[in-house]
Amino acid sequence: MHHGHEGNHEAPQSFLRRYIFSLDHKVIGIQYYLTALFMMLVAGLLAMLIRIQLAWPQAAQPWLHKILPGLYDPNGIMRPEYYPMLFTMHGTLMVFFVMSTAPVSGFGNFLIPLQIGARDMAFPFLNMMSYWTFFVGCLVMLASFFVAGGAAAAGWTAYPPLSALREAIPGSQWGQTLWIVGMVFFIASFTMGGLNFVTTILNLRTRGMSMFRLPLTIWAMFCVAVLGLLSFPALTAGAIMLLFDRHFGTSFFVPSGIVIADKLTSHQGGSPLLWQHLFWFLGHPEVYILMLPAMGFASDIISVFARKPIFSYRAMVYAILAISTLSFLVWGHHMFVSGMSPYLGMAFAIFTLLIAVPSAVKVFNWLATLWRAKIHFTTPMLFALGIVSLFISGGLSGIWLGQAPIDIQVHDTYFVVAHFHLIMAGAALFGVFAATYYWFPKMFGRMMNETLGKLHFWLTFVTYYLTFFPMHFLGLRGMMRRIYDPTQYDLFKPLQPINELISISAFVLGAAQLIFVFNFVWSIFRGKKADRNPWRANTLEWTTESPAPHGNWRGPLPVVYRGPYEYSVPGAVEDYIPQHVAPAEVKTVGTR
Amino acid sequence: MSRIQAFLFAGFTILLVVVAVWAFRKPWLPDLAADRAAIDARIYLTMTVTGIAFILTQVLLAVFIWRFRAREGQTAAYWHDNPRLEFTWTAVTAGVMTILVLGALRLWAQVYSPPPADALLVEVTGQQFAWNVRYPGPDGVLGRTDPRRITVDNPLGIDDQDPRSADDIFLVNQLYLPVGRPVRLRIRSKDVIHSFFLPNFRVKQDAVPGMTIDIWFTPTQTGTFELACAEHCGLGHYRMRGFVVVQTPEEFAETLASLPPWSGQ
């Protein structure tokens, strides 16, 4: 191991080098985090527009025309050609620019050196490059709303030929091109970050920090980085091929004989299914890129506030590794009815149900951690428990979807929307919140307000269930995803009260986030000052000042003597023994 | 403080379980009109299995949260693992998953088995934003199609020169089927990916340009049912709606006879 890697860059003095083009992993992490929060605001507002439309599809709402004259006609009817842009950009921004970014690039960058005992990431300059590449990607995505034809509208999955033929939908003009460019920037950024994560975790751990003494958050970050490095290239290749199909006359994804509006196109010999394989080869590991960090946060936070070791640390690590490996073998469950060979469908069904096993192990371990615990209900703990709750509720419907014959009925319906919002989006969102409340003192040196935090949790938790749980029933009825007006079908007309309930709940969910934004900003300036270790936790980040200085520790790097979950050890005076305390210095009852 | 939070969390979780169980037991699936009751049975079986897991884990979560909330003088157990317990729950989960997947694969093979020889052949071609339906007519053979011949009058590009196409019957958004007889549908697309979805029949198959995909099933109920597109196909995706009219064999024969053949349409 490489231990001489200390203070590899000096603390910068100028504002520009300190807060904008900073090389410090903590600043970069916070930059990522804040950018992702802004993107969440945008993507969340798109969701609000979607919900207004789905609850009252034919109602004239002239006030909306006043706010968004392009999107709504003068009577306040949403123009249907823009509806696909809303869900496409909501999905794209949320999945990549919010839920992959805030937990992984945000908290990953912030936490990895602090939790493994390093001064910074292995490649600070690459780290800065990574953020600014991501930033350009964000700008490109946001700019796509303003080009001719509007933003991309072929869904976040961008299935060709819809995404490949400019005439197929208005968003497939420049919007789709910018989508591809924005994604390439994002992937480049994520790749730089991933290289940095893997190198840092493998090489810069402090003395005594063996792999099996890493907090589970770091294990999750490590696996996420590997997943990203291995799976994103498939999408990069696909995206560039799609770009060529769109602009340079190739036919990777567009078959011969396609006729749009009675006009024969000149493509020949491509395969739409090829894109789906490439996309989901990334797309499924991507789901775990969102979820694994949240699982890591949940494990760490639950252990701290249960004052109890995480149950079966090794099983947790092996579960993460198993989920990561299997996540490369299940992508075809998105394609059961795509026209793919039914034999392939069988293989993917088997692997999909197999991945339920390590996922279930994680849940059981969390429950076992709570057994005979001493649970302190702080806001981060509430959100961490929320992750467990949502992970159960959303995970079980995966067992439905993994069974190919059931998928015939519920594929591309709101059942799927319910499933992935509860498990993937829910875990990631609650993970971000849990992590924010938990590490805020280390980020800004102050505590967030607990009362507002709990209010935020309860409003979010209840409305999250109220918004996404009823979608199961819409889906079982058959209501398809991505439709502008469900009332066109007699079959779905009786569902409209449910759609209204969902929408009202979604508005409360959206509004509740304002409490968080207020609490966040207010606490940066007015929050209670935090000491080094406000939660009495074991991991290394709590051994330095809050906020941590440049280089993370003023003196020498801490040395690690034990795993991160030594809580309520019998015989010890305190109910926690931090990783860096030498065995001889642990105060025990006998030596008092 | 911790009492209130524990109560709220546990209470909400129990309420969630009760409401979820109540709501899932309602008949959400549309009335079944085809021979795919096995899919429904599988849905209900999975609902039961996952329902039990849901109740068990959520209730445990609620109970633990209430029971082990922080109290004065209480200390948490120091407990790292329990290999036997872990092996048990891993093995049980794996066993349940194995049983579920075996049944699912059996059913899957059945759904995608070759169609019976006497199945009625109908071609369904998706386009933005309509379903083109074509029957082979009395000769039982579909005429040749050619994308170059596609015009507003000939959405499928049916080749008038091909003698087999003269008796083909062409319809838009209307699919007539006889009850009790297997139908073999050739699913195609002219432009982008669509998905042929009959909620009442438990039938869904993507229509992919450049591919011809055969599916089959047997309608078991007469009546009119909705046909939807389940794959986002453009700005009119939500209105790519058709109808399946299932009739008695006699009515169906009458309907087909009353429809003009392609050559006289």
Add this chain to the structure above:
Amino acid sequence: MKRGFLILGCVAFLVGGTLTAYGQAGGTITGKVNFTGTASPNRLIQMGADPNCLKINAGKKVYQEVVVVNPNKTLKNVFVHIKSGLEGKTFSPPKEPALIDQQGCIYHPRVTGVMLGQTLRVKNSDPTLHNVHAWSQKGNSFNVAQPVQGMTNDFQLKAEEVMLQIKCDVHPWMIGYVGVVPHPFFAVTGDEGTFTIQNVPPGKYVLQAWHEKYGALTQNVEVKAGATVTVEFTYTGTEKAELNPGFILQELKVVGDDVLFRPVFRRK
């Protein structure tokens, strides 16, 4: 800056004045479009594809109006315009928009003309979704949807195009044609098969007639101030419209039941 606007205004006024003078001193082109052949019958539209369309048409049989031969052996829906001879002259577009109405799941009118700079307005008078999809080779493409009755969209077309085809993808039989020309000298034949183009500046022109099935015919005309020149076009029913100009058709191979595409190098 202000002075600039003033001068610009004066110039515009002068140009406008000249144009008006042109108009007043112009001649008239009139005539009709004969049809001598026999047309294949128009297909019956399957309004049953959308119950709303069926209801609006209330049992009425509606036929596709590809070829409409008037009782006096003339052709309806022929777009007649001055194809060349007006180069270098500019005309101010009409203020009022050219209107296409979607009523009974049919475009009214099926064939129309619009001057560059004039607004093309498309209205949905049906209580059902229509989308208006124009696919242009010249930058006039648009694709919008009108989900509720009474919705309208306005379009500013960018380039001359004879003809711009518009379609409703929800009702695949709905088709319309718009002649986009840089001057106001165009007309569409009606139930008498006649057309009249007024206020044409004196000069020698190529006049073109266009029909969706039988394509274009041209004639040379000379317009004198204050005079009327009569032109007759005659379609025999054997002409063919150039379909999908700009698209290169591919080599085909018959495989089994269907004509599938074999990837080939394109030949011009």
